[in-house]
Amino acid sequence: MTTDRSRRDLLKSAMFAAAMPIAGVAFAADEPKDLLKPSNPTAGPDRFKGLKVGVASYTFRKVTLEQTIKAIQRVGLHYVSIKDFHLPMKSTAEERKAVAKAFVDAGIMPLSCGNVKLTTDEAASRNAFEYVRDTGAKVMVCAPDPAALPMLEKLVKEFDIKLAIHNHGPEDKIFPSPYEVQKAVEKLDPRIGYCIDVGHTARAGHDPAKAMRDLKDRLYDVHFKDVADLKGKSAKSEIELGRGELNIKSMTQALIEIGFVGHVGFEHEKDPIDPLPGLAESVGYLKGVIAAM
Template sequence: MTTRRDANLSRRGLLGGGLAALGALAVGRPLRAGGIGAAFAKAPFRLGLQSYSLRGYKVDGKSSLEKALAVSNALEIRNWEVYPGHIPITADADVIRKTQDELKKAQVDVVGYGVIPFKKGDPNNRKPFEFAKAMGIEYLSADPDPDSFDELDKLVEEFGIGVGIHNHGPGHRYDLIDVIAKAIKDHSPKIGCCIDAGHFLRSKEDPVRAAEVFGKRVFGVHLKDVKDATTFTILGKGDLNYPGLFKVLAANDYTGLVALEYEENEENPADDIRVCLEEALKALEPN
């Protein structure tokens, strides 16, 4: 895949030059006049990033929250669904407070968290909910065992935190819209779907239909594009009808998070993420 490397963000400059290089990423190159925050403020829902997109910014072989936040801040992204590689689940109040301070400094709100598993009878099932409550997280994207839903019913009601079943491509147990709809049918309305648009395309399903089917039970959207059900690509280069998806979400009064998740160019995705955000903004501009 051809990538855009015209910014001051070579792998050597990024990982060798440290946070100064990260912080300089967007200098003089606003996505829109007034910045992305001003442009996205007009959207009917929150727009942001699944932090998995920034997993390639590492320290000692591990994804670095500090570096990911620096890139996110430079791109003026204010909302995240965070993946556990950036912020592991913990019950340590001091660690949670320090993490919240770091997020606040970077002007990032963590709206969602995942993807995480749930198993029937597992005492660890409470931990993500306790962590989310302490962090102020609104929903968990999840891959629960089918026999764990009765337990999840109780947990989502107790904590007031939604669970979105994450579809994960062809052959996954929740790869199809109707399979997820059947799984959640007789369970709490706080259990729904985290729509991964790219993986639905890979499964030859229509993400727009997913938004129609799940309606008020959409807990998170992973915005990613795929070409010919095989190749992840920049938003607008694949087959995703994202204007149609946005239209249905808005019609359903969805006010949750639409998180761009860009899986390509792992070590240096920032410029590609910028292009994807530009495409999302174009789809939200008045005709």
């Protein structure tokens, strides 16, 4: 009799096999022109049941903006969270709009920016809000100093931009899980909420699917991944979907059930020099999980 694990391994192998031809020519100089055409987020079947599945551009932190755009197109995703590796925080409004336009012209919609470190420096925080505004995104994924929250609340009201506070697991002494974020923001403007990093949440001892349901009212962004070792450290434990310890199906079901409308961003930290093969495998695996639901 086929076990659950063998079925999972079979599905994983099939998805990996399907992904590899896409990944193998990721950054070739002579890429076929038809693969680089702008794509339409509404074209074709909805493989993600309404979820806005995209990529946290931190995944491509060691490659250029142009390569990042082409890679996201290759895996057929249409949303992005912009990290400052591809758009410096000290950029001008014109530069920010140009980068956002480059994504949009390629059929990729910026839904958020970050992760952004926010301190009590109000001028720097204001610049961060202007940065997000200039890209057209509506959410800032951030790691704030708790002492800055009253000031940040004023900026949230001024700019009408949501803050999605990112939890960073057991190493983070302030916000290891989204539940610590909840305690810090529950009396603040409801536009201040959570970016649940599912890997860090699990490593902090919480079920990511339960956290999504518990905190759905202020859930504005998700960093989606798998981890090989729940006791491992941060990015060293991140791995392709289906190879690790997280229950991908339960997390996906939770997002669909709560009607999550924010960015579900693949954050593939494992291979910064050549992230596309691992990302492609994860995208294929998630499609397989959803198709079997």
